[in-house]
Each structure stands twice: as structure tokens, then as C-alpha cells.
Amino acid sequence: IVHRLPSQSPLLFAAKKQKNLSFETIAQALGREEVAVAALFYGQAKASEEDVKNLAKILDLPEDKLMETEMTGWPDRGRQMEMPPKEPLVYRLFEIVQNYGYAYKAVMNEKFGDGIMSAITFSTKVEREDDEKGTWCKITLRGKWLPYSRF
Known part of the structure; x- marks a missing residue:
């Protein structure tokens, strides 16, 4: 799956791991549901500019670096998974x-x-x-x- 993830995914996952945060904790800070936040990490949902700003703050990432990714663009949903799934x-x-x-x-x-x-x-x-x-x-x-x- 790693080779099919968008450019923001490694940044987000590394920062989440470094700060030892759960999707639930991040979701509470963003005012979103945890599955919606996980979908942002996997590039399966479109982030608002406010989402990006708040994620950058929560994860201690440079906002401009996240804004350069596909996060606020149109997601290419459903292409990450092989069928049938292996996981x-x-x-x-x-x-x-x-x-x-x-x-x-x-x-x-x-x-x-x-x-x-x-x-x-x-x-x-x-x-x-x-x-x-x-x-x-x-x-x-x-x-x-x-x-x-x-x-």
C-alpha cells in the first residue's frame, strides 16, 4: 500500500507516531470523527484549509509543507486497495x-x-x-x- 499512498501520508504518519497520538485524539482536536481523520491520512478524503492548519499545529509540521501536498486537492479514492484485499x-x-x-x-x-x-x-x-x-x-x-x- 505504501507505494500507492499520496505524498502527505508519510509525513502525517511519522508525525503521529513521533507524538504518540491516536486518531481519536487528533479527531477531537480537529472536531472531526476519527475515521474521517484516518481517511485524510490515507488520502481518501479532501482536507479543508482549516484541517491542514490544525493538523500542522497538532502534529508540529510546517503548514506550508502540508499545503504543498495533495491534501486539499481532489482525492483519488479507492485505488489503494487490491481486490480482494490482502490485509x-x-x-x-x-x-x-x-x-x-x-x-x-x-x-x-x-x-x-x-x-x-x-x-x-x-x-x-x-x-x-x-x-x-x-x-x-x-x-x-x-x-x-x-x-x-x-x-
């Missing part, structure tokens, strides 16, 4: 859609009608839950419902 956790997410995709589709169509869930007007959140049975990962996907138009 085990990413593959597991792929496998969830592979196994339950049509079940999700059927239930969504019953609840909302003929349409799709937006991945543009969208938010996602990762949460940790602990109970007597162990540690659980909870992923919430929230997308606007987009009904297909008739023509």
Missing part, C-alpha cells in the same frame, strides 16, 4: 459485505424502498464494547437513503 482486517470487512450484502440490500429495500445508501452523504463510527463475553467492535454506517428516480 486480514480489511478482508474481513470485504467478507462481511460478500456474505451479508444481499441480506442488507433486501432488508434496506423492504424498509426504504428501491434505492441505495449514500457513501457520500455518509458518516461512520467505530466503537469498543466490553461485556462478560469479551471485547466487541461496533461499526456504525450512516448514509442518506437515495431512492432511484423513475424516468
Whole structure:
């Protein structure tokens, strides 16, 4: 994946590691969700100028150096990953859609009608839950419902 990352990624990841910061900590400082911040690091989201200024401050990076990168440009989304994914956790997410995709589709169509869930007007959140049975990962996907138009 390293050879497919944009120029800002090594700078951001090195600074994050050096300062021992989590995506959650950075997200709180930016007023964003942690998955959205991670997407900025991987070049899968467009940063605002305010995001760049705040990231530079949080990570002790020269703002002008970050502004010279592709961070505020148009992201080339989805090209970093081979299909099927090789990384085990990413593959597991792929496998969830592979196994339950049509079940999700059927239930969504019953609840909302003929349409799709937006991945543009969208938010996602990762949460940790602990109970007597162990540690659980909870992923919430929230997308606007987009009904297909008739023509």
C-alpha cells in the first residue's frame, strides 16, 4: 500500500507516531470523527484549509509543507486497495459485505424502498464494547437513503 499512498501520508504518519497520538485524539482536536481523520491520512478524503492548519499545529509540521501536498486537492479514492484485499482486517470487512450484502440490500429495500445508501452523504463510527463475553467492535454506517428516480 505504501507505494500507492499520496505524498502527505508519510509525513502525517511519522508525525503521529513521533507524538504518540491516536486518531481519536487528533479527531477531537480537529472536531472531526476519527475515521474521517484516518481517511485524510490515507488520502481518501479532501482536507479543508482549516484541517491542514490544525493538523500542522497538532502534529508540529510546517503548514506550508502540508499545503504543498495533495491534501486539499481532489482525492483519488479507492485505488489503494487490491481486490480482494490482502490485509486480514480489511478482508474481513470485504467478507462481511460478500456474505451479508444481499441480506442488507433486501432488508434496506423492504424498509426504504428501491434505492441505495449514500457513501457520500455518509458518516461512520467505530466503537469498543466490553461485556462478560469479551471485547466487541461496533461499526456504525450512516448514509442518506437515495431512492432511484423513475424516468
